[in-house]
Amino acid sequence: MLSIKNLRASIDGNEILKGINLEVKAGEVHAIMGPNGSGKSTLASVLAGREEYDVNSGTIEYLGRDLMEMNPEERAREGVFLAFQYPVEIPGVSTTNFLKTALNQIREHRGEERLDAVSFLTLMKEKMKLVELDQTLISRSLNEGFSGGEKKRNEIFQMAMLEPKLAILDETDSGLDIDALKIVANGVNKLKSSDNATIVVTHYQRLLDYIIPDFVHVLMNGKFVKSGGKELAYKLEELGYDWIKEEQALV
Amino acid sequence: MGKKLNEIFASQFQSFENRLNGEKQMPVHKLRKDAFEALQSTGLPDNKNEEYRFTRLTTLLERSFNLSQQNPEQSLTKDQIDGRMMKDIDGSSLVFLNGVYSKEQSVIASEHQDITIDSLQDAIKYDSECFEHYFNKTKSYGNDGFLSWNTAFTETGVKISVESNRTYEKPIVLNFITDATGQQFIGNPRILIQIGENSEITFLENFKTIGDFPAFNNLALEIISEKASRVKYIKIQDDGDNTIHMSNSMVYQTDACNVSMFAFTFSGKMVRNNLNVVVDGEGCEANMYGLYLLNGTTHADNHTVVDHRKPNSVSNELYKGILDDKSRGVFNGKIYVRQLAQKTNAFQSNNNILLSNDATINTKPQLEIWADDVKCSHGCTTGQLDDEQLFYLRSRGIDKDRAIGILLQAFANDIFDKTPVKELRSYLEEIVMDRLN
Numbered sequence: 251m252l253s254i255k256n257l258r259a260s261i262d263g264n265e266i267l268k269g270i271n272l273e274v275k276a277g278e279v280h281a282i283m284g285p286n287g288s289g290k291s292t293l294a295s296v297l298a299g300r301e302e303y304d305v306n307s308g309t310i311e312y313l314g315r316d317l318m319e320m321n322p323e324e325r326a327r328e329g330v331f332l333a334f335q336y337p338v339e340i341p342g343v344s345t346t347n348f349l350k351t352a353l354n355q356i357r358e359h360r361g362e363e364r365l366d367a368v369s370f371l372t373l374m375k376e377k378m379k380l381v382e383l384d385q386t387l388i389s390r391s392l393n394e395g396f397s398g399g400e401k402k403r404n405e406i407f408q409m410a411m412l413e414p415k416l417a418i419l420d421e422t423d424s425g426l427d428i429d430a431l432k433i434v435a436n437g438v439n440k441l442k443s444s445d446n447a448t449i450v451v452t453h454y455q456r457l458l459d460y461i462i463p464d465f466v467h468v469l470m471n472g473k474f475v476k477s478g479g480k481e482l483a484y485k486l487e488e489l490g491y492d493w494i495k496e497e498q499a500l501v
Numbered sequence: 502m503g504k505k506l507n508e509i510f511a512s513q514f515q516s517f518e519n520r521l522n523g524e525k526q527m528p529v530h531k532l533r534k535d536a537f538e539a540l541q542s543t544g545l546p547d548n549k550n551e552e553y554r555f556t557r558l559t560t561l562l563e564r565s566f567n568l569s570q571q572n573p574e575q576s577l578t579k580d581q582i583d584g585r586m587m588k589d590i591d592g593s594s595l596v597f598l599n600g601v602y603s604k605e606q607s608v609i610a611s612e613h614q615d616i617t618i619d620s621l622q623d624a625i626k627y628d629s630e631c632f633e634h635y636f637n638k639t640k641s642y643g644n645d646g647f648l649s650w651n652t653a654f655t656e657t658g659v660k661i662s663v664e665s666n667r668t669y670e671k672p673i674v675l676n677f678i679t680d681a682t683g684q685q686f687i688g689n690p691r692i693l694i695q696i697g698e699n700s701e702i703t704f705l706e707n708f709k710t711i712g713d714f715p716a717f718n719n720l721a722l723e724i725i726s727e728k729a730s731r732v733k734y735i736k737i738q739d740d741g742d743n744t745i746h747m748s749n750s751m752v753y754q755t756d757a758c759n760v761s762m763f764a765f766t767f768s769g770k771m772v773r774n775n776l777n778v779v780v781d782g783e784g785c786e787a788n789m790y791g792l793y794l795l796n797g798t799t800h801a802d803n804h805t806v807v808d809h810r811k812p813n814s815v816s817n818e819l820y821k822g823i824l825d826d827k828s829r830g831v832f833n834g835k836i837y838v839r840q841l842a843q844k845t846n847a848f849q850s851n852n853n854i855l856l857s858n859d860a861t862i863n864t865k866p867q868l869e870i871w872a873d874d875v876k877c878s879h880g881c882t883t884g885q886l887d888d889e890q891l892f893y894l895r896s897r898g899i900d901k902d903r904a905i906g907i908l909l910q911a912f913a914n915d916i917f918d919k920t921p922v923k924e925l926r927s928y929l930e931e932i933v934m935d936r937l938n
């Protein structure tokens with residue numbers, strides 16, 4: 251589904267990603283862990299198509315196509331979804347109207363009919379339940395005045411509405427209490443299928459108790475320095491990142 | 502402006518007077534003559550005039566018009582006129598053809614039957630007392646050359662009087678239709694509106710020019726809002742990229758009045774709005790809202806003055822602008838709080854989004870406060886669209902143009918939310934949508 255080869259990317263002349271390789275197949279859950287500033291959000295942003303980042307070398311293939319050739323909206327329509335680490339507030343735009351526009355543009359792209367108002371509302375109700383999101387939040391301006399947890403839940407709600415093929419969750423767990431964490435994880439798990447894949451970015455192992463990864467990758471200094479199964483996450487939780495740093499120093 | 506323009510005005514005023522016969526004896530003519538004298542001494546503002554530094558209207562007029570040419574008779578057909586009305590608004594529709602009030606073309610809603618609507622000529626002739634009492638009484642600050650010009654040549658327009666204790670649901674739309682099909686047109690329409698105590702009403706002003714010759718309307722409007730009246734006054738400027746428009750709107754508030762004013766500017770070659778609000782009562786609320794959505798080379802200038810003369814009143818001002826291409830916006834907001842006007846709350850804010858590197862905005866707040874116990878604030882912002890917001894929308898599958906449209910609409914929504922008349926809101930939203938998508 252996703253194949254990243256030797257990706258190098260920079261912003262304002264600073265190289266942040268220094269040769270990333272990653273293979274993600276349909277049905278898989280990958281966790282990306284790493285200390286603050288290691289480049290996790292940068293990788294997520296590059297995948298979603300943020301134009302501020304310059305890709306200096308390497309390739310990203312998504313469903314057989316060159317992802318770098320696609321603008322952000324095209325990626326979204328082809329099934330890429332980024333749950334932002336810091337969802338932006340957009341005063342004056344209601345979540346409902348925004349989602350209706352987004353969903354219909356995606357449906358149009360897939361050659362499907364636009365959803366009428368009633369079907370849209372029904373769908374919204376159903377997906378809101380999934381993440382236990384309150385109706386009043388949805389009718390307010392997008393993320394405006396939302397608490398950190400509400401913003402994160404709204405991200406997963408949008409993901410549920412848009413049904414992506416490749417979901418990238420950037421620190422969706424940060425700022426959530428344990429109950430909210432369970433709700434969000436549960437939402438993600440329900441959306442999982444053999445056709446789609448999930449990349450979970452986090453720096454705690456906690457979320458991975460609920461969203462069980464098939465692979466765990468450790469990002470440091472713009473490179474994956476270690477990959478393994480979910481037991482790697484436990485080891486990181488217990489020992490931190492220092493042992494990896496030491497290992498690296500030996501190489 | 503030089504001697505030449507003075508001579509032109511002098512000879513025009515001469516022939517205007519010759520045409521007037523008996524009316525020269527009327528008190529109103531004294532006001533015209535005073536205004537003419539003022540015009541002769543100050544002239545139209547040139548670019549040394551601080552108030553018109555960014556808006557070289559006089560130069561543009563001299564370049565675009567033969568100022569000594571007489572206006573033609575209008576020769577519009579009913580179809581042409583009908584096409585320019587604001588059809589979807591449920592209310593009364595007053596029609597002015599080259600500034601002249603046309604009873605035949607106007608439609609008065611049944612709920613408005615008890616409102617006195619007279620052409621200005623009739624009001625001057627038959628209602629000179631009321632006219633004398635109110636006409637040219639609301640002038641607040643300075644001597645605007647364009648206002649002097651209008652007053653000196655006051656002849657066309659309308660006088661509207663609303664009785665006390667009436668509440669009207671529907672708006673009165675004033676449609677100014679200008680005929681520039683065969684020749685240039687320069688008009689000085691005048692509107693005088695008097696609202697009785699404790700009455701409530703909405704006015705909407707719409708300008709449409711037909712034809713390709715240059716057209717210039719130099720409008721002056723006065724609203725006298727009696728005690729505890731509630732008035733909404735909305736101006737829509739979407740008259741094509743050829744027109745030049747000047748307006749002096751003067752609003753006079755007495756005790757416990759609530760007046761909301763809206764200025765929407767969507768097109769025009771050059772548009773200048775002077776809005777002067779005199780708060781001469783206690784417990785008043787004055788709301789001034791503006792939205793200018795400019796593209797091409799449109800130049801729009803809003804100069805507002807709110808003059809707090811009495812204690813315990815509130816004024817709110819919010820002007821927003823979206824500027825594309827090589828358009829230019831000017832905002833100047835003056836707040837005066839006189840010594841007597843203690844416990845005044847006055848707020849002002851002007852926010853702009855520039856969509857192109859060639860668009861410019863000049864914005865300037867001017868606060869002059871002589872009272873000590875007041876709350877005043879002002880702020881202005883100018884920026885581009887927020888990249889993060891734009892990316893967020895696009896990352897959900899919304900194409901770039903649409904996403905820009907959504908963000909700009911959200912920016913404008915503050916003003917739309919406050920706009921009265923449901924049909925008007927949809928009308929305006931449609932204009933904005935069309936423009937932005």
Ligand SMILES: Nc1ncnc2c1ncn2[C@@H]1O[C@H](COP(=O)(O)OP(=O)(O)O)[C@@H](O)[C@H]1O
Nearest residue numbers: 261262264266285286287288289290291292293
């Ligand atoms: N605009 C920028 N200019 C320079 N450096 C930046 C910019 N944005 C982010 N960075 C740097 O890139 C590095 C990676 O950031 P990020 O991807 O957000 O890390 P993570 O998500 O892993 O915490 C950090 O060192 C950060 O300071």
Ligand SMILES: [Mg+2]
Nearest residue numbers: 290291335421
């Ligand atoms: Mg991050």
